[in-house]
Amino acid sequence: MKKYFFNFILISSLLFNSCADWEQKTEIISSGNINTERVVLVEEFTGASCPNCPVGSAEIENITNKYPNNVVVLGLHSRFLAQPVKAEDPDLHTTDADNIEKFLGNYQGKPEASIDRKVFGGKSDIRIGKPDTWITYVEEELKKETEARLKIEHSYNETTRELNIKVIATALKDLNFPIAIHVAITESEIHTAQKNNTGVIDDYTHQHVLRKLLTSALGGDVLISSLSKSNIASKEYKFTIPIDSKLWRVDNCNIVAFISKDQNTKEVIQASEASIK
Amino acid sequence: MINQLSKLVLAFLFCLSNQIFAQEDFSLWGSFQTNANLFLRDTQIGAANIPQYDHQLFGSETWINLNMSYSGFNAGIRYDLFNNSNLLNPQASYTAHGLGRWFINKEIQKLDVSAGYLYDQIGSGIIYRAFEERAQLLDNALLGFSLKYSFNNDWSLKTFAGKQKNLFSTYNSFIKGINLNGFYKKSDSSRWSIAPGIGFVNRTIGDELVQQLATISGTYLPVDQFEPSYNCNAMSLYNTLSAGPISLYLEAAVKFDDIYYDANAVRTLPKGESTLGKYIKGPGHVYYGSLGYAGNKLGITIEAKRTDGFDFRSEPGLALNRGLITFIPPMARVNTYRLTSYYYPATQFLNEGAFQIDLKYGLGENWFLSLNFSDIRDKDFSHKLYKEIHSEISYKLPDRYQLTFGLQRQEFNQEVYFGKGGEPTIKTLTPFAEVLYDFNDKNSLRIETQYMSNKEDIGSWVFVLAEYGISPHWLFELSDMYNTQPTHGKKALNYPTLGVVYNSGNNRFSLRYVKQIQGIVCSGGICRLEPAFSGFRASITSNF
Numbered sequence: 001m002k003k004y005f006f007n008f009i010l011i012s013s014l015l016f017n018s019c020a021d022w023e024q025k026t027e028i029i030s031s032g033n034i035n036t037e038r039v040v041l042v043e044e045f046t047g048a049s050c051p052n053c054p055v056g057s058a059e060i061e062n063i064t065n066k067y068p069n070n071v072v073v074l075g076l077h078s079r080f081l082a083q084p085v086k087a088e089d090p091d092l093h094t095t096d097a098d099n100i101e102k103f104l105g106n107y108q109g110k111p112e113a114s115i116d117r118k119v120f121g122g123k124s125d126i127r128i129g130k131p132d133t134w135i136t137y138v139e140e141e142l143k144k145e146t147e148a149r150l151k152i153e154h155s156y157n158e159t160t161r162e163l164n165i166k167v168i169a170t171a172l173k174d175l176n177f178p179i180a181i182h183v184a185i186t187e188s189e190i191h192t193a194q195k196n197n198t199g200v201i202d203d204y205t206h207q208h209v210l211r212k213l214l215t216s217a218l219g220g221d222v223l224i225s226s227l228s229k230s231n232i233a234s235k236e237y238k239f240t241i242p243i244d245s246k247l248w249r250v251d252n253c254n255i256v257a258f259i260s261k262d263q264n265t266k267e268v269i270q271a272s273e274a275s276i277k
Numbered sequence: 278m279i280n281q282l283s284k285l286v287l288a289f290l291f292c293l294s295n296q297i298f299a300q301e302d303f304s305l306w307g308s309f310q311t312n313a314n315l316f317l318r319d320t321q322i323g324a325a326n327i328p329q330y331d332h333q334l335f336g337s338e339t340w341i342n343l344n345m346s347y348s349g350f351n352a353g354i355r356y357d358l359f360n361n362s363n364l365l366n367p368q369a370s371y372t373a374h375g376l377g378r379w380f381i382n383k384e385i386q387k388l389d390v391s392a393g394y395l396y397d398q399i400g401s402g403i404i405y406r407a408f409e410e411r412a413q414l415l416d417n418a419l420l421g422f423s424l425k426y427s428f429n430n431d432w433s434l435k436t437f438a439g440k441q442k443n444l445f446s447t448y449n450s451f452i453k454g455i456n457l458n459g460f461y462k463k464s465d466s467s468r469w470s471i472a473p474g475i476g477f478v479n480r481t482i483g484d485e486l487v488q489q490l491a492t493i494s495g496t497y498l499p500v501d502q503f504e505p506s507y508n509c510n511a512m513s514l515y516n517t518l519s520a521g522p523i524s525l526y527l528e529a530a531v532k533f534d535d536i537y538y539d540a541n542a543v544r545t546l547p548k549g550e551s552t553l554g555k556y557i558k559g560p561g562h563v564y565y566g567s568l569g570y571a572g573n574k575l576g577i578t579i580e581a582k583r584t585d586g587f588d589f590r591s592e593p594g595l596a597l598n599r600g601l602i603t604f605i606p607p608m609a610r611v612n613t614y615r616l617t618s619y620y621y622p623a624t625q626f627l628n629e630g631a632f633q634i635d636l637k638y639g640l641g642e643n644w645f646l647s648l649n650f651s652d653i654r655d656k657d658f659s660h661k662l663y664k665e666i667h668s669e670i671s672y673k674l675p676d677r678y679q680l681t682f683g684l685q686r687q688e689f690n691q692e693v694y695f696g697k698g699g700e701p702t703i704k705t706l707t708p709f710a711e712v713l714y715d716f717n718d719k720n721s722l723r724i725e726t727q728y729m730s731n732k733e734d735i736g737s738w739v740f741v742l743a744e745y746g747i748s749p750h751w752l753f754e755l756s757d758m759y760n761t762q763p764t765h766g767k768k769a770l771n772y773p774t775l776g777v778v779y780n781s782g783n784n785r786f787s788l789r790y791v792k793q794i795q796g797i798v799c800s801g802g803i804c805r806l807e808p809a810f811s812g813f814r815a816s817i818t819s820n821f
Contacts, residue, residue, distance in 0.1 A: 005659065016502070022507055023491060023507055023508050026487055026491055026505045026506060027491065028495045028505065029492045029503070031496065051696055051699075052696060053552045055552050059552060061546075062547065081324060102331075106366055106369035106370075107368055107369065108366065108368070122449065122489070129596065131552070132493065132556070133493055133594070135496045136492045136493050139496075195697075195698055196698050196699075197696075198699055199698055199699025204596075
């Protein structure tokens with residue numbers, strides 16, 4: 001029996017050492033650049049006290065560098081690991097971010113991102129970890145047919161700090177489902193301390209931070225029950241930019257708008273972004 | 278497909294049991310377990326902001342097992358039911374029910390044939406272990422078949438194939454393996470014997486997954502790209518040498534080119550910056566050894582392990598405790614007291630080197646000494662991850678009382694185990710004591726207490742528990758945990774528990790009011806976050 005055992009080991013080792021040759025090579029799929037009118041919404045779940053989150057933000061920057069006109073980002077500082085690292089830092093956590101987090105459902109941790117609020121094949125949740133994979137889902141969405149255009153018109157009064165926003169959706173095909181609209185104000189270039197894997201980055205720049213949601217976090221506002229091809233639907237919003245010693249720098253604030261299917265589906269059809277000034 | 282198969286099996290089992298119910302060699306047995314939680318929101322301890330505290334309020338998990346054997350056939354089914362459960366994901370709510378397991382087994386002379394959801398392992402489990410761990414809702418059963426041929430009493434060859442269970446579905450890969458186990462002893466009077474074994478496992482992932490990996494690789498810069506592939510092979514060689522009171526177990530496992538995710542690997546971005554986290558294709562190894570001595574009143578176990586790149590899962594993208602094919606033996610003492618078990622080092626699948634010494638000695642008839650030392654580092658044994666010295670002395674006077682006291686020292690790397698970058702290593706010193714006093718045959722009292730001195734993380738704590746037992750039915754429990762020196766500006770709070778257990782034959786009922794701090798729950802070296810709990814916990818277990 002001993003002889004059989006050692007023969008078995010020998011033969012098996014030979015087989016398994018050469019097994020790399022059994023499988024034909026699978027080619028790497030390179031996407032190149034995708035030219036489309038489609039604009040994808042990426043919601044990044046992050047926080048100043050989240051050591052792994054700078055990795056997520058670096059990936060977001062990588063994606064927006066590749067697709068500057070096709071990706072809109074909302075940086076969501078929801079409760080988990082969002083507390084300021086230093087007491088003097090501004091608190092980027094908002095209840096709007098918490099409410100979006102609750103609306104989008106299950107999560108494992110941070111950093112995670114939702115891409116067009118869609119549950120992708122092989123996934124059970126809207127939120128996705130592993131930042132290096134986010135771009136593949138963004139590109140999957142960019143390859144989809146553009147169903148609608150979204151345009152933001154706005155005016156801003158520097159004296160009263162009043163902002164008037166009009167979001168106009170134009171259907172590029174018949175959209176036979178209820179359409180919800182979502183409008184938010186984001187702020188970039190916010191400097192605070194940020195935890196990372198080796199300690200604390202004293203001067204870290206946060207981008208795309210959600211400051212205020214002007215529509216309901218629970219699925220947005222109803223825009224229209226359906227929209228035929230080439231037809232237009234619009235909705236207007238007013239907001240007064242708050243005065244704050246550390247936040248709400250209008251020069252760094254953007255308006256983000258996106259439209260989605262009904263609340264049960266949650267899926268985003270198109271997004272748009274415009275700077276206030 | 279799986280549902281249809283399940284119905285078919287149920288129907289088969291039903292018909293079979295109808296026909297054979299009256300037979301003499303027919304036996305039927307089973308078990309029932311249910312856990313129910315009533316969630317009472319308490320924002321002070323962080324028991325909030327998950328659906329169970331916010332609006333669901335109630336959650337439960339139930340498992341019902343039914344097994345039967347008849348004329349060499351063995352079969353069983355298990356029905357699982359989860360309602361607003363936070364076992365799967367502590368941050369979320371999980372509701373589902375269905376057939377959690379079925380299996381059928383028959384021994385045909387020297388051939389043992391099994392089909393269904395099967396639990397098994399090769400060697401110590403490094404290249405393959407299918408097991409269930411309910412505390413973490415882990416069920417890695419293989420849905421497939423297994424054949425085991427016994428050449429004689431000492432030598433057997435086993436093969437298996439199937440897909441790993443993922444709750445009520447399966448992962449998108451196919452696993453197959455072969456395992457030869459043996460035993461050799463020169464003669465009955467020989468003082469030594471060997472029990473060698475060798476195993477192979479192959480995992481083939483599905484088309485969709487390979488396409489995903491090919492796409493991800495395409496987004497990396499060439500320096501970080503990996504070649505996607507369908508197959509991964511793993512091999513393990515092991516042996517137990519027994520010589521009188523000494524036994525030596527050695528295992529070497531290798532995983533040939535596999536794709537796995539390394540959250541700490543550096544990836545270059547297009548503008549030249551770098552970030553962390555990427556898929557890697559490469560080999561992995563685990564070397565594990567255990568030397569044991571079991572003499573008169575003295576027991577010594579020395580273990581050592583080195584792990585490099587061995588994150589072997591059903592799908593390469595899975596994380597935490599999901600889809601694990603591998604089980605790498607943990608190298609730290611499994612503590613049972615509340616505070617000595619608070620910090621436990623989760624097994625590191627990619628980079629770990631560790632050794633552990635465990636010594637037990639009986640001094641006379643009544644005194645027992647126990648000493649454990651574990652040291653876990655990175656694979657080069659240079660960067661410290663975890664260290665524990667645990668000493669314990671017991672004095673036992675049978676039927677009267679038992680005293681236990683000891684001291685534990687831990688060093689726990691928060692950066693690695695909790696992902697808290699830049700935070701210092703936690704250093705705890707925990708004295709503990711326990712007394713069990715039997716008033717008479719029926720009544721007993723057990724009191725345990727621990728104090729954990731800790732300047733980092735959660736600060737210092739004291740824990741006291743009193744348990745009064747009235748045999749054979751009742752057990753009353755009262756305990757409290759209190760933060761004597763809170764850190765990070767947190768308040769000092771009490772975490773009381775009040776409980777009662779009633780045993781009646783094969784049934785056990787328990788009801789507890791619990792306030793519990795957030796912690797890490799570990800089992801077999803696999804750990805995960807357990808959020809703070811506030812509310813009532815009821816459980817019923819029954820065997821029939």
